Amino acid sequence: IADVKGGPGQGLEWLGKTLSVRGWVRTCRVQRSVTFIEVNDGSCLSNMQCVMSSDAEGYDQVEAGTVATGASVLVDGVIVSSQGSKQKVELKVEKLIMIGSTDPSAYPIQKKRASREFLRTVAHLRPRTNTFGAVARVRNALAYATHKFFQENGFVWISSPIITASDCEGAGEQFCVTTLIPSTREGIECPVNTIPATKDGAIDWSQDFFGKPAFLTVSGQLNAETYASALSDVYTFGPTFRAENSNTSRHLAEFWMIEPELAFADLNDDMACATAYLQYVVKYVLENCKEDMDFFNTWVEKGIIDRLRDVVEKDFVQLTYTDAIEILLKTKRKFEFPVKWGLDLQSEHERFITEDVFAGRPVIIRDYPKEIKAFYMRQNDDEKTVAAMDLLVPRVGELIGGSQREERLEHLERRLEALNLNKDSYWWYLDLRRFGSVPHAGFGLGFERLVQFATGIDNIRDAIPFPRAPGSAEF
Ligand code: 4AD
Ligand code: MG
Numbered sequence: 152i153a154d155v156k157g158g159p160g161q162g163l164e165w166l167g168k169t170l171s172v173r174g175w176v177r178t179c180r181v182q183r184s185v186t187f188i189e190v191n192d193g194s195c196l197s198n199m200q201c202v203m204s205s206d207a208e209g210y211d212q213v214e215a216g217t218v219a220t221g222a223s224v225l226v227d228g229v230i231v232s233s234q235g236s237k238q239k240v241e242l243k244v245e246k247l248i249m250i251g252s253t254d255p256s257a258y259p260i261q262k263k264r265a266s267r268e269f270l271r272t273v274a275h276l277r278p279r280t281n282t283f284g285a286v287a288r289v290r291n292a293l294a295y296a297t298h299k300f301f302q303e304n305g306f307v308w309i310s311s312p313i314i315t316a317s318d319c320e321g322a323g324e325q326f327c328v329t330t331l332i333p334s335t336r337e338g339i340e341c342p343v344n345t346i347p348a349t350k351d352g353a354i355d356w357s358q359d360f361f362g363k364p365a366f367l368t369v370s371g372q373l374n375a376e377t378y379a380s381a382l383s384d385v386y387t388f389g390p391t392f393r394a395e396n397s398n399t400s401r402h403l404a405e406f407w408m409i410e411p412e413l414a415f416a417d418l419n420d421d422m423a424c425a426t427a428y429l430q431y432v433v434k435y436v437l438e439n440c441k442e443d444m445d446f447f448n449t450w451v452e453k454g455i456i457d458r459l460r461d462v463v464e465k466d467f468v469q470l471t472y473t474d475a476i477e478i479l480l481k482t483k484r485k486f487e488f489p490v491k492w493g494l495d496l497q498s499e500h501e502r503f504i505t506e507d508v509f510a511g512r513p514v515i516i517r518d519y520p521k522e523i524k525a526f527y528m529r530q531n532d533d534e535k536t537v538a539a540m541d542l543l544v545p546r547v548g549e550l551i552g553g554s555q556r557e558e559r560l561e562h563l564e565r566r567l568e569a570l571n572l573n574k575d576s577y578w579w580y581l582d583l584r585r586f587g588s589v590p591h592a593g594f595g596l597g598f599e600r601l602v603q604f605a606t607g608i609d610n611i612r613d614a615i616p617f618p619r620a621p622g623s624a625e626f
Contacts, residue, residue, distance in 0.1 A: 153194035155230065155240070157442075162240035165230040170242060172199050172226045173250070175279060179218045186213050188244075190226060193278070196285055196442045200233065200241040201226050209247035219255035221279070224248065267613050274617055274626040282451070285443040286614065289436055290602050296435035297388060297409055297598075300428055306384045306411060311371025313390065316364060317580075319373050320525050321572065324393045325366035326404075329359055367392035370595060371410050373527075373580055376556060379412035379591050380583045386411040388598075396621055400610040401498070401548060403599060405619035412593035418529075418538040418555040421592035422515050425542055425551050426467050428596075429513070434463045436605055452607025458511055458545075459605065468514040472536065475500075475516050478508055495523045496541075501548040513550075514543045526566050527580075528554040540594070547604045553594025560584040 152172065156162045174192030189198040203210060212218050225248040233241040259273045260280060270277040277283045301308065314328055359365060371387040378385045387410045395402060411428070413420055437444060437459055448456045470478075479490040479500055484507070488497040496516070505514050518536040521528070528537035542551035557563045563584055567574050574581070602614035612618035617626045 152190075152192050152197060152199045155199070156197045156238070157195060160239070162230060162238070163232070165240060166232060168230050169245075170228060170230055172201065172228075172242060174199070174224070176218055176220055176222045176224055178220060179213070181213060186210075186218075188213075188218055188224075188226070188247075190224060191279075191284070193284055195288075196281060196446055197238070199226075200235065200238055201228065201244050201247075202231075202241050203244035203247060207244045207246065209244075209249070212247060212249045216255075217249055217252045218247070219253055219258070221253040221255070221258040221260065222249065223251040225250055267610065271612060271618070271623070278616070281446060282608075283613070285446050286602065286606055286608060287616065289440050289443050289447075289606055290598075290614070292436050292440050293432050293598070293601055293605060294388070296432040297428075299435070300431045301386045301411065304384070306386045307378070307382050309371075309375055309378045309382075309385045309387050311368065311374040311387045311389060311410075313368055313392075314360065314365050315368045315374075316366070317373060317576065318366065319368070319370040319527075321570065322369070322525075324395050325369055326392050326394045327359070328365040328367065369393055370408065372412070372593060372595065375410050375412040375593060376580070376591065377583060379414045379593070380587065380589065383414040384411065398621055400612075401600060401603075403611055403615065403618055403620055406611075406615070407598035408595045409598060410593060410595045412591060414591045415589050416555075416592045417590055418517060418540060418592055421553050421555060421594055422469065422517070422540055422542075425515070425540075425553060425594050425596075426513075429542070429550075429601075430463050432601070433459050433605060437463070447606050447608075452609075455607045461511070462513060462544075465512060467542070468509045468512050470514070470516060471518045472496075472516055472520065473518070475504060478504065482508075493520050493522065498548045501541075501543045502545070505543045505545045505548075511545045516541050516543065524554070526570050526572060527556050527563070529557045529559075530562055530566070538592075542594075544604050546607075546609070547600050549597075550600050550604060551594050551596045553592065555590065555592040558584060558588045558590050560588070 155165050158164055172190050172192065174190040177189040177191050177198050180187045186203045188201040188203060190201055191198045203213065226242060226244055227246040228242040228244040230240050231243045233239060260276050270280065278287055318325055368391055370391055371389060375385055375387050390405055391408045392405050411424060413424060444456055476490060476492050484503060486499050517540040518531060519539045520535060521530060521537045524537050524539045528539050530537055538555035540553050541549050544550045557566065560581065564574060567577060599611050599614040603611055608614050612620060
């Protein structure tokens with residue numbers, strides 16, 4: 152359907168041509184002389200309006216009432232011009248074959264607009280709605296544009312492991328890996344879906360990664376750093392996991408992260424890369440997902456297209472953490488969380504800065520106090536701050552977190568000691584500083600937050616096909 156309707160003539164080039172459409176029925180309206188069947192195949196937002204008269208082959212299916220919302224059909228016909236105001240062309244049906252019928256009274260997605268909360272409970276069927284079809288296509292375009300950007304700029308894509316023994320962020324928000332033995336253990340039935348239990352019913356944590364502790368990765372950064380120390384610029388793009396039990400519209404337990412790592416680079420290079428990357432992918436969806444973006448602009452967030460154009464065309468704001476704190480201290484706005492140099496910025500502070508102070512422009516805040524940032528960030532000369540940066544955008548808040556890495560062995564060792572981290576377990580990471588260390592920097596972008604930002608979808612659970620968050624792992 153996208154091939155036919157996506158062209159400059161909106162299908163007029165196809166007049167008189169025969170076409171075979173395979174898709175799912177959105178609606179079926181039986182009128183006295185003809186029947187209108189709207190079919191969607193997911194290739195685009197538009198349906199193909201199929202017009203069927205009673206002499207067409209397969210009309211008995213219409214009479215039997217099986218051509219209902221949700222059924223899958225194959226429709227052969229000829230493209231003709233349409234009288235309707237919504238489309239230039241339609242399909243004059245010659246033959247309809249029912250592929251998979253449906254029980255209309257039981258089909259969960261009815262014609263009336265269902266709430267997104269409800270649609271989360273039918274995550275296996277929600278891609279058949281306009282909104283989730285559009286989100287899936289824009290997400291796909293963002294992923295494609297991500298690889299395109301980095302490939303065109305000479306970055307090498309690296310697969311970082313999902314199972315790891317190290318905690319990159321040092322925040323202790325890791326899921327533990329345990330081994331499941333789907334058989335009997337000491338005579339106790341152990342169903343496949345439960346964690347191995349001992350005789351007294353307690354969880355047996357010794358069933359871990361072949362006798363050693365292991366976790367799901369929170370970030371591929373440390374692995375990316377090793378490859379950047381050999382191949383120069385690299386990036387990862389894969390799933391990451393955080394065991395933060397927070398029920399917010401911006402947090403998932405499983406999310407995809409894009410993590411470029413630049414060799415021979417400092418924080419300024421890092422911020423320039425983040426800016427160029429974000430502008431590139433936003434421009435890409437504006438140019439290549441026009442129909443879906445128009446849909447979001449009308450139905451999900453009015454004006455989003457203009458705001459995204461501004462992101463592409465205007466410079467981002469840059470300021471230091473210290474300046475940001477000053478702005479927050481000066482305003483008359485009352486915040487729930489206290490503002491004080493040394494405390495982390497909360498989402499209310501971040502939103503105030505991007506939405507109110509800088510009128511919707513992306514803002515990069517740099518040079519954060521070292522106490523609130525991870526061990527690997529490079530210490531600034533003031534000894535109080537580190538070369539870190541967060542990129543904030545309206546509605547979503549923190550979209551990117553990055554930094555220049557501490558490449559000086561003694562500084563890094565001192566930092567690990569100060570934070571009581573086990574130096575021995577970072578031996579390989581420290582080796583990078585022992586053998587041919589280079590200044591390097593990188594960042595992580597939360598892919599679902601990017602999808603939120605680009606579509607206007609307000610809850611992160613609607614930006615990924617199957618969200619993983621407290622209480623949702625069913626599908
Ligand atoms: O700021 P974070 O924790 O940074 C890192 O993990 C670094 N190792 C990245 C790097 O320098 N290579 O996470 C990076 C981004 C955040 O800015 C946010 O967009 C996203 O990951 N993120 C989440 N997205 C969804 N759900 C969560 N629970 C997230 N936690 C972080
Ligand atoms: Mg962060």
